[in-house]
Amino acid sequence: MTDLMTRPDPDQYDTTPPPPPAPPFVPPPGGSGDRRWPRRVAGGAAVLALIAAGGTAGGVFADRYLIDQPATATTTTATSASATTESDSLAAIVKQVQPSVVTVLVDTNRSSSLGSGVVLAADGLILTNNHVIEGGGTVSVRLSTGQTVPASVVATDTTHDLALVQATGLTGLTPVTFGTDDSVAVGDTVLAFGAPLGLENTVTSGIVSALDRSINTATESATGGGSEQLGGLLQTDAAINQGNSGGALVDLSGHVVGINVAIATAGESESGSIGVGFAIPADTVVAAVKQMESGLSS
Numbered sequence: 001m002t003d004l005m006t007r008p009d010p011d012q013y014d015t016t017p018p019p020p021p022a023p024p025f026v027p028p029p030g031g032s033g034d035r036r037w038p039r040r041v042a043g044g045a046a047v048l049a050l051i052a053a054g055g056t057a058g059g060v061f062a063d064r065y066l067i068d069q070p071a072t073a074t075t076t077t078a079t080s081a082s083a084t085t086e087s088d089s090l091a092a093i094v095k096q097v098q099p100s101v102v103t104v105l106v107d108t109n110r111s112s113s114l115g116s117g118v119v120l121a122a123d124g125l126i127l128t129n130n131h132v133i134e135g136g137g138t139v140s141v142r143l144s145t146g147q148t149v150p151a152s153v154v155a156t157d158t159t160h161d162l163a164l165v166q167a168t169g170l171t172g173l174t175p176v177t178f179g180t181d182d183s184v185a186v187g188d189t190v191l192a193f194g195a196p197l198g199l200e201n202t203v204t205s206g207i208v209s210a211l212d213r214s215i216n217t218a219t220e221s222a223t224g225g226g227s228e229q230l231g232g233l234l235q236t237d238a239a240i241n242q243g244n245s246g247g248a249l250v251d252l253s254g255h256v257v258g259i260n261v262a263i264a265t266a267g268e269s270e271s272g273s274i275g276v277g278f279a280i281p282a283d284t285v286v287a288a289v290k291q292m293e294s295g296l297s298s
Contacts, residue, residue, distance in 0.1 A: 093191060094203050096254045098144050100176045101193040101247060103200050104128045104165060108137035116194035116247030117165065118176045118256060124167030127289060128246030129261055130156050133163050141167040144201055155292035160280060161230060161261055162288050176248060179255035181283040184208055192238040192260055194247025206238030213278060215262060232284060234258045237275040249279040257282050
């Protein structure tokens, strides 16, 4: 039988033998895999940082850059009816909650910093993290509309890293509504509101990744270094960054289930979100607020 298959000319190809394969990776003694993450928390977590944004770096530049750019129209095509429904649902929650989230600004002779906050009362009582305002200075609050008004710190709870700020000259604000801890489950969709890196009116989405986390944090605020111990926290993969401190973590009912407080980072020289963030749960927040408010009335 005639062989109809053609065979390549061996002279057409490089017959140089390939280099030997690289030796397999061998972990260093005493561990396995990549050990580049510092171990500051018992149980092997990454570096944890509180998330007030200090100084005039990154965030302010990004904010001005975005403002200076012309608007660009974008078109999104839904891939399914369910995707469209979910998007519409999230948009409705954002519309409901966004007016109740503010930016807290702190200015001193030497530095400026910012965080986020949520409205507790129509006359401008604001809840934020204590580490946002603990350095002192002149405090002001900027609403989602862009209006900025003077404010003052009226109460603090250093144990839970919370503080109350009273904005002046405001009426008719919409307070947030708090959920309860027993309404939160791992896997629930949540939205994070705030001003990451100075980008006000930002919303990100994710899920509740875990419950009842305890962490030791390294403070990275305008006041310098330090540490705090916080327990009973919600963990989320919704992107939060410096400037999100004091902002709201919200469920699909538009209820605040947590106050954003800290993130894990991949190393001491890095500070961006890696999808591991933490929030003070609603029950803890509500109890702390009642305690602080009772001090105001006494």
